[in-house]
Amino acid sequence: MSGTALAQPVEKSRRRWFDLRLLVAALAIAGAVGYLMYTGLQSTAASxxxxxxxxxxxxxxxxxxxxxxxxxxxxxxxxxxxxxxxxxxxxxxxxxxxxxxxxxxxxxxxxxxxxxxxxxxxxxxxxxxxxxxxxxxxxxxxxxxxx
Amino acid sequence: MAELGSGALIIALMLAVYGLAASLLGARRRVPELVTSAIRATWGVTLLVVTAVIALVSAFLTHDFRLAYVAGRSSRDMPTHYVLAAFYGGQEGSLLYWVMIVGILGSLALYVHRRSDRALIPYVTATILSVMALLLFILTFVASPFELLPVTPIDGAGLNPLLRDPGMMAHPPLLLAGYASFTVPFAFAMAALITGRLGAEWLRSIRRWTLVAWGVLGCGLLAGAWWAYHVLGWGGYWGWDPVENVALLPWLTSTAFLHSVIVQERRGMLKVWNLSLLLASFILSVFGTFVVRSGLLSSVHAFAVSKVGPWFLLYLAAVAIVGIGLLIYRLPALQSDRAIESMTSRESGFLLNNLLFAALAFATFWGTVFPLFSELFWSTKLTVGPPFYNQVNGPLLLVLLVLMGIGPMLAWRRTDLRLLLRNLRWPLLAGLLAAGALLLWLREPLAAVAFAVVVFTTLVTLLEYLRAIRARRRASQESYLTALAQLLRRNNRRYGGYLVHLAVLIMAVGVIASNFFQVERQYLLRPGDSGAIGPYTIVYRGLDDRRTADAEVIAARVDIYRGGELRDSVESYRYFYRNYEDQPTARMGIATIGLDDVYVVLDRWEDDGRASLRVYINPLVIWIWIGGAVYILGTLALFWPQPALARQRAGRLARGMVTSEA
CATH class of the missing domain: 2.40.50.140 (Nucleic acid-binding proteins)
Incomplete structure (x- = not known):
């Protein structure tokens, strides 16, 4: 879209390769899923x-x-x-x-x-x-x- | 016919290779004539493939048992519709069908986008042709459906009994078509990566084609669930079987894509992520096609039952390497235009949704391939069953349902929390009340919470419709129904999307109920005996012996009473097909009474009429099929072309919004 060229000026400090908050959210989900999967494999679900x-x-x-x-x-x-x-x-x-x-x-x-x-x-x-x-x-x- | 078919395939292969070379050369040397000729080559290849399909189908219809493929899968006494379905009932035929779908959709895409995405077209053509060339190579040299038998048998073996079911008419063609249709968005993604034209213009084309694949694949999965429910006598519709799982994977990743693409369109973010999802969807589709054929996962024998396995594996590796390589190469151009400003924004909601979908896909994938990995690393083959998936995916799905309720109420960039709370207060209250009431009634805390979440999200979604309808009525005095129709027509992406959300919610009700409240009993009955299950009494009326054109059938007749009143009668069957007498095939007797499905399986019987029956009560399963119908409606609404005028206005509006956001 032509609009991308008009992208708003983003505050430079905000613009990073990764956002710490997102990283935390992603890690939290990954951790929860990892935990669920680990316990799932320990229990009788695995044979x-x-x-x-x-x-x-x-x-x-x-x-x-x-x-x-x-x-x-x-x-x-x-x-x-x-x-x-x-x-x-x-x-x-x-x-x-x-x-x-x-x-x-x-x-x-x-x-x-x-x-x-x-x-x-x-x-x-x-x-x-x-x-x-x-x-x-x-x-x-x-x-x-x-x- | 065999000569015509195999000839068409060989010429198609040569033409595909020519087109591939022409499109790449045309793009590199900037010779538009070569590109045009490559596009025409694609159309030609498609025509030839369709010719081969017609040849194969007519070989089936004329019972041409000279062909090994026809003799192995059909017989003279099979009903015509199963003879037709036998065409995709084996590996060679289903691969041929795959190429045909790629060809038809690819040709259509090239025709539709011939002017709009000029720079991408050569590479789109090349990608589509490369996929077709690979499959045509396999069909010509490795697994040809037109191979002749040395001696022509008088009659064919007939289709495997498990496949002689109405489900066969819908499930494989839809699923395979869904897999194959991911080729088109994949081709656009590759073209965008190769040319470096990563702007927003290709997104609209991709989104629509992904929507096609996603909708068709979804219908295929639903048809598969329905089929499993009707013939596989374990009373369920989804068993987390490896073959089912691999079909679910591309659906999950493409669902994630359809959500996150909105963020890219509106805010110019998540570009790498979106391309990765597209690559993943295609790779998983090929993986799905390949796994079904390889015996890789469900079998104790480790590898490749079929000759095509290695070719697929090679192709998968090539696509993965090229795709990921290009993605890394283009990484600098794929930076987000903006950063996420607040965690309580629509974009972070979408992101969370995507993380959850990715987690679901990962957990499902991991569970599916775990036997391979555990053998590789710990030299112990560990397998996981449904409890694993229920434990891991259940909570993830529940959180996704909650998010489905909150997400649409979040504003772009930043949400006013007080406003959010005010918008959500009634659904929230209703959800809490429902949780309390259901806990008292059902005494099953997990189910109560799950149902309460469904109540909450359903109310939020319905309120969204109501608000929009009210707004329209204020502006133009329409009736409620007209307003709703106009909403779906004018803003189909939003309100069609909500329709799909409602479909998922309806299905969720069925899934939760049947998971938590299924009742199962096994009976040994003489004719006239009865047994009690839940509020029902079943009375066994005895066995019946019948004959159809291609099978002998044993039918057990069962009457179902509730409160002393006859509510329904069902018959549960075992079919003994000719040529497959050692493989009696069950057909369940299912009666839908009110909200419950009474599901009767005939297990074993004696000549004196004694029989053991297994009976299930599956509550609310019918909701899953109703939800399926709504899913189809929602997909159609999403795909419905917007009126030209509205589209222009929407375009202007979108552009205006982007500038005003700046």
């Missing part, structure tokens, strides 16, 4: 994302913590049970296996060999009780090849 073998290796470290484990459903391991009963299955990453109990709605894409992510609290030598069961397509818009 360890591991493969089945990693989980076995680090069993002591993650005992009692929330974990998120990815693996393929072992073919033939799914015991769905009747309506209202929990689903039992095992997942594997090729070397180790992990038993999972899931009480929730049967997800859409859940079958032998599918890649799934389960989330729950880890207790050594117990099947993991998952409160979340995510099934994955290779990509959201990618169809799996039909047989």
């Amino acid at each position: 360890y994302f591991v493969t089945v073998s990693e989980l076995k290796q680090r069993a002591a470290e993650v005992e009692g913590k929330r974990v998120r484990v990815g693996g393929d459903v072992v073919p033939g391991s799914i015991r769905i049970g009747g309506p209202g009963e929990p689903i039992h299955f095992e997942i594997t990453d090729g070397t180790s296996r992990l038993s999972v109990v899931y009480e929730g709605v049967l997800p859409d894409i859940f079958a032998d060999g599918r890649h799934v992510i389960v989330e729950g609290t880890f207790r050594a030598s117990q099947p993991i009780t998952a409160d979340t069961l995510l099934t994955q397509c290779p990509s959201r818009f990618e169809s799996t090849p039909g047989q």
Whole structure:
């Protein structure tokens, strides 16, 4: 706009690279957000994302913590049970296996060999009780090849 | 058709490269003929891309299963609208769609601004063509939608069941179009940076094009939320899933831009910041397109599932380096014309708004890519779920809502605090009363505070309308409705903006209510059994077996009673699509009764009719969709061309104001 050329004379003392007050405001917001994010990560909002073998290796470290484990459903391991009963299955990453109990709605894409992510609290030598069961397509818009 | 399509793409690529060279050469050597020819090349590229799209779409419609892309995503028994939608149902098609949108909007922009922004045009052309050339390169050499199968199958595999939903007709095209449209403002920003013409003239062009991208992307996000709510059986509309988050990011940064650009127009401040926001919006859009395809974030397998991943990453890095480099190079020319005089001014209000939006975007981005970073630095992959985002973004959004109420009441340069308080006293009082009453009624302090903030901000916004309408009526004896229409027409930027604010507030009501007061129950029922949830009783009526053209359907019928009275009946489905029998796809039964959504998910069943149902009561979710409709209206109002006369007057007025401010 032509008006910019007519910019008002600004008092020179006011014109600095950064304004201290703004810096304080920005730092305050950054601090608050940083704090919220830090506490968010410390709490149960964060979980360890591991493969089945990693989980076995680090069993002591993650005992009692929330974990998120990815693996393929072992073919033939799914015991769905009747309506209202929990689903039992095992997942594997090729070397180790992990038993999972899931009480929730049967997800859409859940079958032998599918890649799934389960989330729950880890207790050594117990099947993991998952409160979340995510099934994955290779990509959201990618169809799996039909047989 | 395949030959036509791939041929068109190759010629388009060559033409795009020619145009790119011509526009740059034309600008450097000052040969206007070359620039004109580059603009025409852009139009030509667009025509060729549209030809390729038509070729692909007609291949779908004629079930030409010689094409791998068509055979993998459609089948003969699919309804025609899903066959059409299958066009963007895969990576290659959606990239083709992306280029088409860039081409159409870019050509339009070049046509509209061919006279007004002469100095910028060569570089705008070059930037648009470079984006198109990259995508055309990928479409030709890395992931072609026109690849042929060695053996033509009799029938195709069909679209993935999850995508066979009305949501598929709206969500992907809008979201992808939103992503793609950020190319135009990005092109203007790059042109401004390259030419060093960083005055205010390019701002108006950029603002309108950003508005297009922002509005379309917003609609895409809303359509996605609606889709998730209807098919993903967890009773929610937003799960802070990485793919959702990356789509939200450019929306957040562009919302910030649309606010702070006002400060630059009026006060000549925040220039670097605005350009950074534009660069960020485009980079995040490309990032969003790329992440969906890469499997980078949601998967335990670390990298690039698809072949196009590295190309996108390379492009992202190039754009970031060039963009930031140019920004630093132009830093001296981007100094503010003025400094902020007082912390209680409109400009510092906008600045605070921007800081909050930036913080929101940063927190969301951080949470989304945290698994990658934590693995890189601590060799432990940590992921964060919805609680993290609720905890971090919730308070930020609440403060933004408060600011949405206070901001418009702040004056430029300096605000008289007594006047501010007088303007805000009634909404403030109403907000406090609402907080008290809601605390007693709901017994949920956070929800009470959140609702009270909504009440406060809504009242401030409505009072703004009322004041302006009264002022018009005093001047010209109009009816209230005419006055409102005139306001929206004459000063659409302000009052259309408030309409969007109201839309956000309406949505906020739905979000707060459904977050705090969702009720969930799981039942195991025989036909005829009933279960109680909240004030409702649901009666399970049994299962039904049906057949559609492409699927077998199990339907559970449920009656919903309230106070002994039948209020509604719903059916909750599981679809078994042909070719995808191992992937039963749920369709929820949702009944909106008064203010509540009763949401029924069919979980599992036995042949004797026993079924386990999961039922949710989601209060006020319908407000989110109503808010969505208002958002569209507000965006249209913002975009509505102002009458020529008013624009001239406004222009004169603005110039007059700037001089009088001096």
